[in-house]
Amino acid sequence: MMTNQGNRLTQGQFSYLPDLTDAQITAQIEYALAKNWAVGVEYTDDPHPRNTYWEMYGNPMFDLKDASGFLKEINACRQTFANHYIRVTAFDSTQGVESPRMSFIVNRPKNEPGFGLARQEIGGRQIQYTVHSYATDKPEGERY
């Protein structure tokens, strides 16, 4: 049974929707800026849901006031990493630590092979399950 046709990665906000347009991304970033959240652009080619260590593109943008600066950065990142996942994350620092409040994907590879279920037999007749991204069978940088 295929619940996610096209194997689109569903992580963060809006991931079940069609890709956001630039105007929609701008609106989302404006929302984050209005709340005084710091917005960053991150990319990776390892889409495993437990991979929290996405690379940051450029410096964190703490003191930008307008979304057009972010969009410029996002587009630069899209150009450099056209076949990577790119996400925009907004961090809220009011708790004393930078905690993510928003995160959405703004770029994805053309062809997403998705995840397979790996079974491992352990003691007795027990089975352990884990998900495994087909893309990560290849070395970094050649995955998509």
Next chain:
Amino acid sequence: MHDLPSDKRSETPEPEHAAASPAAAPLTVSQVMAESQVQTVLAELEQGLVGLAPVKQRVRDIAALLVIDRLRKNRGLAAQAPSLHMCFSGNPGTGKTTVALRMAQILYRLGYVRKGHLVAVTRDDLVGQYIGHTAPKTREVLKKAMGGVLFIDEAYYLYRPENERDYGQEAIEILLQVMENQRDDLVVILAGYKDRMDTFFSSNPGMSSRIAHHLDFPDYSAQELLRIADQMLVELNYRFDDGRNGLESARAAFEQYLELRMRQPHFANARSVRNALDRARLRQASRLFAQAEVAHSAEDLSTLNAADLRASRVFAQAAP
């Protein structure tokens, strides 16, 4: 990158009326004025700043153009955003930064810029120290200024003709590109002394032609400076001793001080006035401090008397 000192910073405008199109588009000048509340900023400019008549006139002209453009747009006429990059030239202390800040607010209220913040930078913030450092640094600053106003103080330092490998040229080129292509994203205001800005423009004709508005800030007259001093004191809850109890009037003493000071080198208009008043406050404080047993009234605490001003070095130098 430096934030403006607190006395130069005023509250950021609230976004409640930001360029969103209202239900019924305004069709008269007064409707646009009421909706954008630009009148209050203009009035503040008129009353808050002493003198500077040509500058105020130009600011009013720009505001008028933007208001009319709004009306044109509502009528479906072509309203191409005008180029609003500006150059403020004038001697130190003539109010260039203050006007830039007001300008940011006016442009914001009329919906020309989206955020209305002012990013004040100098050469250090734009130009890097080694090859390949300048472009990212300049872009970083430009990104920060997006949606607002980029104020480049002493802009002529960007161009150093004596060193042909100076990285300033690179910063200028990036600036020019952004000023041309992203006119609706930010407004660039260059500021500096008149003669050096002229040299700067003559060696960078591309920059000069991309700046539509050259505003000259005239020097203040002695009377204007005196009124500036009055305003500064009111803001700080001080006042000049009016000389009613047989003493010399402090305001008259300050007028004389200004006359002498204006003839001296390095006179910086309103900034020199502020410095003189700050030093007078120091002297007033130590005068009161010496009277350890006296209960000072509020009036004593807020009065600068003639002796506080007369103690200035300026008078001593003028005496012989």
